[in-house]
Amino acid sequence: MKRKVTLIILAILSVVAWLPLWLLISGSFMPVDEINSTLGPVLNETEGFARWPLFPQYLDVRPYVQLLLDSPEFFKMFWNSLGMVIPILIGQLLLGMPAAWAFARFKFSGKKILFTIYIALMLMPFQVTMVPNYLVLDKMQLLNTRWSIILPAACSTFPIFIMYRFFKAIPKEMIEAIAIDGAGPFRTYIYIGLPLGAPGIISALVLGFLEYWNMIEQPLTFIKDQSLWPLSLYLPNITTDNLGIAIVASVIMLIPAILIFLWGQTYLESGISVGGLKE
Structure with missing residues (x-):
């Protein structure tokens, strides 16, 4: 019962x-x-x-026809979103995986302090870091370009936190065994760290995609040229005249997010559970 x-x-x-x-x-x-x-x-x-x-x-079905056949700006913004999200995820992998592995498996001076700083940066919302990011990007002359979105997001500390937990959970005996066989730190990272840490890597990718596919504040702050705007900024332009098209655009924008979520749902659940464990 x-x-x-x-x-x-x-x-x-x-x-x-x-x-x-x-x-x-x-x-x-x-x-x-x-x-x-x-x-x-x-x-x-x-x-x-x-x-x-x-x-x-x-x-x-007229709103679908009008959006998919008569709205070229929609597809422009769709490809803008892909042109931002995919480099962001690649950058998070290239920067986050080695950093997470170093925090999890190596001992070095100032490790705890540095990791604490990483956690503090992860907890800061965009509104806190917006002005410093704006000033730095302005000095680098990257404002109003895709790189103003890609570079700060690629350096996010949240993927490092997720992947760190999985790398940390790898048994020490496996690391010692492959070291006895003559493998150095790099081979250990490639043949042990990446395969066993794959669930954490995939969960970080899924969370990153869901976050940056729907980002609004970052492009509104750093990009003034509307031809560079991502698809997430197509939806706020809603009036009574184009409400049907706006609803259709919302449905189409949801499709990639739902597919990515369903693909990585198992890894995402394990990533959240592992990330919530105390060390």
């Missing part, structure tokens, strides 16, 4: 969690006049209460 009650509660919570996504998908096929009528009290400040039906009265 207790098990059935637990399953029912979990099923209800699952439906509640997925309901906004379903409403968004169903709304993308909803005619514009129906959207205006159901959301009129919010959009047009008319009397009454806003509502959102589970199913549209009839399907309308």
Whole structure:
């Protein structure tokens, strides 16, 4: 009986969690006049209460056609997002993996102090580091370029924290065994660290993609040229005239994030659980 009650509660919570996504998908096929009528009290400040039906009265694919065929700026911003997110993730791997391995497996002077600084930087929100980043990027003449987004994000300390926990969990006996076989630090990192730390690496990639695919504040602060804006800045331009297109754009923007999440869900869950453990 207790098990059935637990399953029912979990099923209800699952439906509640997925309901906004379903409403968004169903709304993308909803005619514009129906959207205006159901959301009129919010959009047009008319009397009454806003509502959102589970199913549209009839399907309308014109917003999809208009967005995918008649909106070249949408695809421009889509490729801008990929042109920022992919280099960011590559940079986090190239910088984060060796740093995490060094913190996890090597002993050196000032290690604890340096790692504490890394954690403090990880806890700082963007609003705290925005002005220093702006001044540095201005001196480097990187403002209003993609590099103003890529370089600060590639140097993020959060992936290091995630991967550090996995590298730290590698048994010491395995490290000693491969050292006895004659492997140096670099070969140990390549043949032991990377394969066994792969769950942490993948979970860091998934979290990084979800964060930077949806970033808004960074490009608004550092990029003034709208031709360089990512797709996340396409969505705030919502009015009653293009509400249907905006909903369709939201659905399409969700697709890569959902696919990445489903691909790395197992690693993401293990990464969060390991990252929450005390050392």
